[in-house]
Amino acid sequence: NAGVTQTPKFQVLKTGQSMTLQCAQDMNHNSMYWYRQDPGMGLRLIYYSASEGTTDKGEVPNGYNVSRLNKREFSLRLESAAPSQTSVYFCASSEGEGSNEQFFGPGTRLTVL
Amino acid sequence: QQQVKQSPQSLIVQKGGISIINCAYENTAFDYFPWYQQFPGKGPALLIAIRPDVSEKKEGRFTISFNKSAKQFSLHIMDSQPGDSATYFCAARLANFGNEKLTFGTGTRLTIIP
Numbered sequence: 001n002a003g004v005t006q007t008p009k010f011q012v013l014k015t016g017q018s019m020t021l022q023c024a025q026d027m028n029h030n031s032m033y034w035y036r037q038d039p040g041m042g043l044r045l046i047y048y049s050a051s052e053g054t055t056d057k058g059e060v061p062n063g064y065n066v067s068r069l070n071k072r073e074f075s076l077r078l079e080s081a082a083p084s085q086t087s088v089y090f091c092a093s094s095e096g097e098g099s100n101e102q103f104f105g106p107g108t109r110l111t112v113l
Numbered sequence: 114q115q116q117v118k119q120s121p122q123s124l125i126v127q128k129g130g131i132s133i134i135n136c137a138y139e140n141t142a143f144d145y146f147p148w149y150q151q152f153p154g155k156g157p158a159l160l161i162a163i164r165p166d167v168s169e170k171k172e173g174r175f176t177i178s179f180n181k182s183a184k185q186f187s188l189h190i191m192d193s194q195p196g197d198s199a200t201y202f203c204a205a206r207l208a209n210f211g212n213e214k215l216t217f218g219t220g221t222r223l224t225i226i227p
Binding site: 090 | 119122145147149154155156157158159162202206213214215216217218219220
């Protein structure tokens with residue numbers, strides 16, 4: 001039982017490049033989330049998926065797209081990376097439907113030059 | 114607009130002392146208040162949580178105190194140990210069935226010194 005896994009762990013991009021961050025969970029959770037963590041800003045929700053087939057914007061969705069590929073996988077795409085997107089990205093999952101605890105992955109550290 | 118305000122930003126406590134981190138919220142529709150602990154290079158993990166119908170919850174050395182009228186809650190770590198050195202985030206969830214979004218505070222970096 002690996003929990004929530006994220007790939008890659010580290011990535012350096014040039015401005016304007018695109019990339020997809022991958023997230024998978026093996027806990028049969030319904031809900032999945034993408035956060036970014038910046039110094040002094042805490043964790044801010046980018047997008048979330050309450051269930052397979054649905055996605056909704058969070059607090060800071062601009063510049064990102066997501067895909068809930070199936071119940072296990074939730075990917076985050078940067079179409080044209082900007083230096084302001086330099087951050088640590090965390091994926092999380094929860095059972096949904098009134099459950100409380102969110103389980104976080106180990107994070108992806110992204111630098112955009 | 115930050116809906117959950119956390120203080121202090123950093124905290125240094127001697128081993129064996131009490132660490133206290135405070136959070137304040139604005140939205141009275143929040144119905145669940147967790148604290149997450151994060152070690153360097155790791156994702157956050159749930160430490161302890163409370164609902165607003167309870168004024169205090171204790172799990173081992175960790176206690177949440179909740180003041181509904183003041184819209185404040187705090188984390189107390191008793192007998193603080195070097196292994197408690199981490200970043201702590203408070204959070205709050207809106208009461209909306211099926212919507213489990215959390216709003217996080219900005220985090221407190223706690224350092225326990227020998």
